Amino acid sequence: MVNSGLSRRRGGVALVIGLTTMVTLLIFLRWTTGGGLDLARLAPYATRPSMASDSTETLTVVEIDDEFIPLEENPSYSPVDTLRNEILLHPFTSIPNQAHVHGFTVIDNLYLRQGTFYILAPNASQVFPPRRELISRPVESRAGVDSDPTDQELQFLEPESHAAESILGSQRAMRVSGVSVVVYDPSQFMHHFYHWFGEIILGFWRVYTHTLLDSDVAQVDFGRLPPVERFLLPFISSDSEWRDRAGVDGPLMRAAFPNSLIETAAYWNDLKKLDTTVIFERTIIITRSAAHKHPFGGVWYKMIAGTMNVTAPEDFWRPIRENVWESMWGTRMAGVDGKRPVVTYISRQGGGRRLNGTDHEALVAALHELESSGHCDVQVVQMEKMILKDQVDVMRNSTANPCRGTWQWTNGMFIHQLWMQPSPRSTVIEIFAPEAYVFDYEMLARNMGHKHYAVWNDTYLTFEKGTYHKARRKLSERLPRQ
Numbered sequence: 001m002v003n004s005g006l007s008r009r010r011g012g013v014a015l016v017i018g019l020t021t022m023v024t025l026l027i028f029l030r031w032t033t034g035g036g037l038d039l040a041r042l043a044p045y046a047t048r049p050s051m052a053s054d055s056t057e058t059l060t061v062v063e064i065d066d067e068f069i070p071l072e073e074n075p076s077y078s079p080v081d082t083l084r085n086e087i088l089l090h091p092f093t094s095i096p097n098q099a100h101v102h103g104f105t106v107i108d109n110l111y112l113r114q115g116t117f118y119i120l121a122p123n124a125s126q127v128f129p130p131r132r133e134l135i136s137r138p139v140e141s142r143a144g145v146d147s148d149p150t151d152q153e154l155q156f157l158e159p160e161s162h163a164a165e166s167i168l169g170s171q172r173a174m175r176v177s178g179v180s181v182v183v184y185d186p187s188q189f190m191h192h193f194y195h196w197f198g199e200i201i202l203g204f205w206r207v208y209t210h211t212l213l214d215s216d217v218a219q220v221d222f223g224r225l226p227p228v229e230r231f232l233l234p235f236i237s238s239d240s241e242w243r244d245r246a247g248v249d250g251p252l253m254r255a256a257f258p259n260s261l262i263e264t265a266a267y268w269n270d271l272k273k274l275d276t277t278v279i280f281e282r283t284i285i286i287t288r289s290a291a292h293k294h295p296f297g298g299v300w301y302k303m304i305a306g307t308m309n310v311t312a313p314e315d316f317w318r319p320i321r322e323n324v325w326e327s328m329w330g331t332r333m334a335g336v337d338g339k340r341p342v343v344t345y346i347s348r349q350g351g352g353r354r355l356n357g358t359d360h361e362a363l364v365a366a367l368h369e370l371e372s373s374g375h376c377d378v379q380v381v382q383m384e385k386m387i388l389k390d391q392v393d394v395m396r397n398s399t400a401n402p403c404r405g406t407w408q409w410t411n412g413m414f415i416h417q418l419w420m421q422p423s424p425r426s427t428v429i430e431i432f433a434p435e436a437y438v439f440d441y442e443m444l445a446r447n448m449g450h451k452h453y454a455v456w457n458d459t460y461l462t463f464e465k466g467t468y469h470k471a472r473r474k475l476s477e478r479l480p481r482q
Helices: 016-032 162-168 193-212 249-256 265-273 318-329 357-372 388-396 412-419 440-448
Strands: 061-063 104-113 116-120 154-157 174-183 228-232 261-263 278-286 342-346 377-381 400-404 427-431 451-456 459-461 467-469
Touching: 104 162, 104 193, 116 162, 154 162, 193 249, 193 278, 193 412, 193 440, 249 318, 249 388, 261 265, 318 388, 318 412, 342 357, 357 377, 388 412, 412 427, 412 440, 427 440, 440 451
Parallel strands: 116 154, 174 228, 174 278, 228 261, 342 377, 342 400, 400 427, 427 451
Antiparallel strands: 061 467, 104 116, 104 278, 451 459
């Protein structure tokens, strides 16, 4: 039972056993059935996609596969690839393999002069995505504030135009080689573990790995992906503006991208003072406001909502996860030996978002009973009391993670599922107040390849690939046809 005032009672008796039984039953059946559950047989609250309907009392599943706009059907953003070579004074700009979605775009040969980006290509304003999908004004998100970009942020240039020559100049541009990730945002949402790793880093990496999915490659080789040379934060004056209060983001960035620089406004201002044209060999531009303009942004209310429609390689997060493992333990292998599943209960009993004491104790007792019977190993942890390396190690060694959720958000420590090895049995179980549902960690679980369950006392919900919780409306009521 959740300590929220929303818990249900039957006959005046609190459903302590309902919550405990539901969580332990999910864990037990996930492994004894080989990772699959017959949801319709086990409980009336969860339904196969084919059995779902809007009349389902506790759960509505919405099919949205046919609402997705396949990336391959978008216009080509590489109109002049055959001309991009070193004999050109100013090589044309392109988007490799159409790697773009609102707020996350991979761009080759992006120009910068006096703090303004320029896209140079024939008919650029027609063949590239609309400017408001690529970038936004670097302003805080507040009611009444217009974030739509202006010519100060980005301009499209025609190669033969007088404007192109007068702006870019008649000499070769200063070249910034390698891959640059530009987080084109103020600090408002940066300094939080979830917003940084669960949205900015996860979102850009999913879109970036899409560049590997060219048609002539039978099997994805992550070694073909050029490494990130630098992260550029143009509107961040000091480290304290992007680092989270718990001090997690910075160290994990060093582990995930050990050879990448993290540059702030000083670097950006240096380039402006040079008063010369700069060309970035490859740039990934990230901007939160543009990301939220995606049709899915009004459904899931998350920066990475649109990226869920970008096709990515299987287990696309593996290079980042294994970089972290290797940086901390010198190996790219998971810590799980595979003999018995490891259940990690992330307790929030030391904070405000927690189970009541009776339910917490009953859940711990039930988990240890599973352990005693030989079905799994159990870890009960409070992340906030552990050093960072131990936090990551706990998840590296985990197969399933029950955690207390809440009505509006869950604790940032649950983002550590990013470091858990995906498998047919890897599972995330999130305990919510009855009838509550948020997508933060469900979306992370989908990206990571973990099965997600939401638990409401004695009720659980889960959704197969291509189906989602109803949110506030059907997605079809919000998505415009394109």
